[in-house]
Amino acid sequence: MKDKYDRKEAIAGLLTLVGMLSIPVIVVKDKIKSIKAQEEEKRAIEKIMKYSMELEENLTNKNVARYIRFIQDIEVPNKIMCKNIIIETYKLVKDSIDINDSLKADLRMLLECKGVNFLY
Secondary structure (H helix, E strand, C coil): CCCCCCHHHHHHHHHHHHHHHHHHHHHHHHHHHHHHHHHHHHHHHHHHHHHHHHHHHCCCHHHHHHHHHHHHHCCCCCCHHHHHHHHHHHHHHHHCCCCCHHHHHHHHHHHHHCCCCCCC
8 A cells, every 4th residue: 555645745744854954953953052152151260360360469550451461352251250350450550549540441441341330
């Protein structure tokens, strides 16, 4: 006994099968993107910690300008710990009498643009 299938039904069945097979691929791609984003965030936090500690050890106008360029080039992760490190570094710069006022203002404006909020 031969079963005859309608062409529309065959195409619909094939498309359904292809759609079902593509779901795991999409899930895997999303998981890979998530892992990559977490790794990038982790590297950014490590760099922020490194640059902040270097600035604390050697607080000069040149190093503050370097820190400003670094912050401009990086995406600041939306983590409280990360933002607290940046705020403490800013306070260190702000309280120093050896740092130019223009650099202090530039750093503050940049941090506000990057979403690092200061509470007074």
